[in-house]
Amino acid sequence: MQPGLDLPLLPEFIWAAVFVLERRWLPLVLTGFALAFTKETGVLLYAVLLACYAVWFELRAAGPFGDRVKRVVCLAPLALPGVAFAAYLLVRR
Numbered sequence: 001m002q003p004g005l006d007l008p009l010l011p012e013f014i015w016a017a018v019f020v021l022e023r024r025w026l027p028l029v030l031t032g033f034a035l036a037f038t039k040e041t042g043v044l045l046y047a048v049l050l051a052c053y054a055v056w057f058e059l060r061a062a063g064p065f066g067d068r069v070k071r072v073v074c075l076a077p078l079a080l081p082g083v084a085f086a087a088y089l090l091v092r093r
Helices: 009-022 025-038 040-059 065-073 076-092
Strands: none
Touching: 009 025, 009 040, 025 040, 025 076, 040 065, 040 076
16 A cells, blocks of 8 residues: 555544544644645535535434524534635735
8 A cells, every 4th residue: 555645634534533423623624724725626525524424423313304404504613724725815816
């Protein structure tokens, strides 16, 4: 087995998955920054992880649809690593 360039993303992604399942938001955001600025595919992995969490745990939960959508909107600060990376790309350009 030859390690690829994506090898540094694996431990960060595993920690991000642990933090999202434990609902530890601050460590998740910090790990999201590490994912985003390690490699571009890290931003994609982080976004997919958040989307899977939002759909699986929040939108599928019991209760009125409006309440479920509100819970997903409350997760918006978790997108900060992606926003920061997009701003970095705009400034770099």
